[in-house]
Amino acid sequence: MTKKVKAEIIAVGTELLLGQIANTNAQWLSQQLAQYGVNIYNHVVVGDNLRRVEEAFRQAHLRSDIILVTGGLGPTEDDLTREAFQALSNLSMVEHKPSMDKIQAYFHKQDVEMTPNNRKQARVFETADVWKNSVGMAPGMMVTFEGRKWIFLP
Numbered sequence: 001m002t003k004k005v006k007a008e009i010i011a012v013g014t015e016l017l018l019g020q021i022a023n024t025n026a027q028w029l030s031q032q033l034a035q036y037g038v039n040i041y042n043h044v045v046v047g048d049n050l051r052r053v054e055e056a057f058r059q060a061h062l063r064s065d066i067i068l069v070t071g072g073l074g075p076t077e078d079d080l081t082r083e084a085f086q087a088l089s090n091l092s093m094v095e096h097k098p099s100m101d102k103i104q105a106y107f108h109k110q111d112v113e114m115t116p117n118n119r120k121q122a123r124v125f126e127t128a129d130v131w132k133n134s135v136g137m138a139p140g141m142m143v144t145f146e147g148r149k150w151i152f153l154p
Helices: 024-034 050-063 081-089 097-110 116-122
Strands: 006-012 039-046 066-070 093-095 123-125 129-131 140-145 148-153
Touching (some): 006 024, 006 050, 024 039, 024 066, 039 050, 050 066, 050 081, 081 123, 081 140, 081 148, 093 097, 097 116, 116 123, 123 140
Parallel strands (some): 006 039, 006 066, 066 148
Antiparallel strands (some): 093 123, 129 140, 140 148
């Protein structure tokens, strides 16, 4: 008998909770994954609060095999996805050079000085498989932690 994979989507962003934008990422991901037989057991939306994001991650880690996280990978103070996962996993982060090069090139092309907080977008977990972002700045990444796949999508 084969084990059914349990997957979960966590969307990070206060703007989702306030109804300022619809959670279309979760809808689209659920539709795509269903085509491959991946069962989505939970959709979670959590605001931009470090403790709440950490708790959502802890709960997901207990109940799911694959956790897809959208949002919270930007340059602002309230983008806390990396920090929350680091609190759970204790994994080290590093600056991903190809992503940093892309970010610096963008600011150079715009003839705008890059502020230091933009470096945050290039930070990835040391053991991650990093995926190029062809639309925005922060890359996507996948990390295996304690037998679970964590997929972070900007």
